[in-house]
Amino acid sequence: MRRRPLGVALFVVLLALVPQFAERWVIDLFTEILIYALFALALNLMVGSGGLISFGHAGYFGIGAYAVAILGTKLGWPFPIVFVAVVLLSAAAAGIIGFFSVRLSSIFLSMLTLAFGQFIWALAHEWKSVTNGDDGFLNLARPEFALTRPSFYYFVLGTVVAGAGILWLVVHSPFGRILVSTRENPLRAEFMGVDVKRVQVIAFVISGIFSGIAGALFALFNRSVFPAIAWWSGSAEVLIMTILGGMHSFFGPVLGAGVLLFLEREITQYTQYWPTVLGLILVVVLFAFPDGLAGVTKLARLLPGRKKR
Amino acid sequence: MNAALIITQFLNGISSGMNLFIIAAGLTIVLGVLRILNFAHGALYMMGAYICFSLTRGIMGMTGNFWLAVAAATLAVGILGLVVERVFLRFLYGRDHTYQLLLTFALVLIFGDIARFVWGSNVLSVPFPPGMNGATNLGIVQYPTYRIFLSLAGVTIAAGLWYLTQKTRWGRQIRAATQDREMLAALGLNVPFIYASVFFLGSALAGLGGALHAPTVSLVPWMDAGVIVTCFIIVIIGGLGSLWGALLGALILGLLDAFSSVFIPEIKIALIYLLLMTVLVVRPWGLLGRPGSL
Numbered sequence: 001m002r003r004r005p006l007g008v009a010l011f012v013v014l015l016a017l018v019p020q021f022a023e024r025w026v027i028d029l030f031t032e033i034l035i036y037a038l039f040a041l042a043l044n045l046m047v048g049s050g051g052l053i054s055f056g057h058a059g060y061f062g063i064g065a066y067a068v069a070i071l072g073t074k075l076g077w078p079f080p081i082v083f084v085a086v087v088l089l090s091a092a093a094a095g096i097i098g099f100f101s102v103r104l105s106s107i108f109l110s111m112l113t114l115a116f117g118q119f120i121w122a123l124a125h126e127w128k129s130v131t132n133g134d135d136g137f138l139n140l141a142r143p144e145f146a147l148t149r150p151s152f153y154y155f156v157l158g159t160v161v162a163g164a165g166i167l168w169l170v171v172h173s174p175f176g177r178i179l180v181s182t183r184e185n186p187l188r189a190e191f192m193g194v195d196v197k198r199v200q201v202i203a204f205v206i207s208g209i210f211s212g213i214a215g216a217l218f219a220l221f222n223r224s225v226f227p228a229i230a231w232w233s234g235s236a237e238v239l240i241m242t243i244l245g246g247m248h249s250f251f252g253p254v255l256g257a258g259v260l261l262f263l264e265r266e267i268t269q270y271t272q273y274w275p276t277v278l279g280l281i282l283v284v285v286l287f288a289f290p291d292g293l294a295g296v297t298k299l300a301r302l303l304p305g306r307k308k309r
Numbered sequence: 310m311n312a313a314l315i316i317t318q319f320l321n322g323i324s325s326g327m328n329l330f331i332i333a334a335g336l337t338i339v340l341g342v343l344r345i346l347n348f349a350h351g352a353l354y355m356m357g358a359y360i361c362f363s364l365t366r367g368i369m370g371m372t373g374n375f376w377l378a379v380a381a382a383t384l385a386v387g388i389l390g391l392v393v394e395r396v397f398l399r400f401l402y403g404r405d406h407t408y409q410l411l412l413t414f415a416l417v418l419i420f421g422d423i424a425r426f427v428w429g430s431n432v433l434s435v436p437f438p439p440g441m442n443g444a445t446n447l448g449i450v451q452y453p454t455y456r457i458f459l460s461l462a463g464v465t466i467a468a469g470l471w472y473l474t475q476k477t478r479w480g481r482q483i484r485a486a487t488q489d490r491e492m493l494a495a496l497g498l499n500v501p502f503i504y505a506s507v508f509f510l511g512s513a514l515a516g517l518g519g520a521l522h523a524p525t526v527s528l529v530p531w532m533d534a535g536v537i538v539t540c541f542i543i544v545i546i547g548g549l550g551s552l553w554g555a556l557l558g559a560l561i562l563g564l565l566d567a568f569s570s571v572f573i574p575e576i577k578i579a580l581i582y583l584l585l586m587t588v589l590v591v592r593p594w595g596l597l598g599r600p601g602s603l
Contacts, residue, residue, distance in 0.1 A: 010554075053410060055414075100586055107344070107410070114537075115538050115542055115585070116582070119582050137424065164471055177594060275418040279415035279416065279422075282414070286411055
């Protein structure tokens, strides 16, 4: 445990070196992995700490992406204001969805978050005067300080590291501990004076904000936005990253995002049936390693011949 | 607006509501007994529609008969569900429900690809069964015959489900399971059989709903998404695990959709969610559900 900060710092330094020697496609792949890592970490605040299985996170991701397209490119707002708007809009959406979703037990929370997520997709698809419908937005303007490929990479890296840092602080704060207690035993948490529903809604909001930021980065990365960004398979994909990496480990989702995006890049070169591969990966993870890849590494640590810490 | 339009939209709402009920009933029965939210329910619906499409076109030199195709699609999807339950789902019963949820989601991805692989991404359609492609004179309005049939089929299935759950021994067992499933095993009932048969029934209803729906919709490999979201909303509005709640919810949604698409199409989708949010504030357990039931 004591060596972890050093490891994380080393990892970030290595990431910062990527544009110095890597080819263009590698920089692009790492940019995408970083964005999804933030998205998966945001989701895992709810899934891992709160036990709240959201199936609608593509909705917040989409809100962030569309906010950049509409406010930044279409209306030409300055970037810092767009950033604040992304935070406020995704916080508002997550707050409203959370308010309704925490009224039901966990299974129905998943149903509701899926339904609301699809509502955001439907808005993007149907509200043509604002969102351009299926045509979406092309040629999004990036902020002036992130026009080149390496500078955009550093912009993403900085945002993601800051976001991950804040999420780490949240998870390890008293609030994070209380959130875990509402997952482990809501009744007992209630007896101890915890307003369980309020804590859960706050988790929705924090998770929604960082998902929105990730979506905004993703839109700037692709320089385009279409309604498909909010489609439910996006929610499944980030959830699978979280589960694959390991929802009970803080950095598990980062690992999951890296592994899944790398596999997607490789496998889609051979087959158009990536969803099936994704489904099979999920089945294997569920049956064989329910704690994800992070769980496997923990297991390896317990093997004989290695010193337990 | 005139009376004929209102009556037509009313009948549209009833017929699409009854069709949605067939699908949502399967979802809610599985939910009530197995406590499993089956994300793949929409995919099973889609399989029903596609299998009906293939069988209607005829196989192995035989000319396809729509009614036989519907019956075969229902049975096939029921068996598909049974296989899913026996091969995958039953090994996850003892685990946290997150795992069951994710497994059914994996099936959504796989079934979507199977549909794409077998039937392609192009829009397919199923012709109306012979004698049902016209309209029937109902006195005030001319109304599509097939849609009248859909409404009547929904009523028949509702009656059948009522008989099955209220009057048979098996029905009493599954109602008991909805209320307290720990007691079932204690009373010496064959719990694995009950679970498997309920999953078979739920899947078969999804297949039947898909097959009957096929002539009125375009068949595409992502048709499951809209249906599953609608079914979730129906089940939440109607009451969790309640069959009659599903009927009520389906009719409300069908009518709301029919009237809003004519009078206020711009806010059609928003209206459904507004209704959902209202129900969640006033009666979070659903219109016909019991407080604390799930």
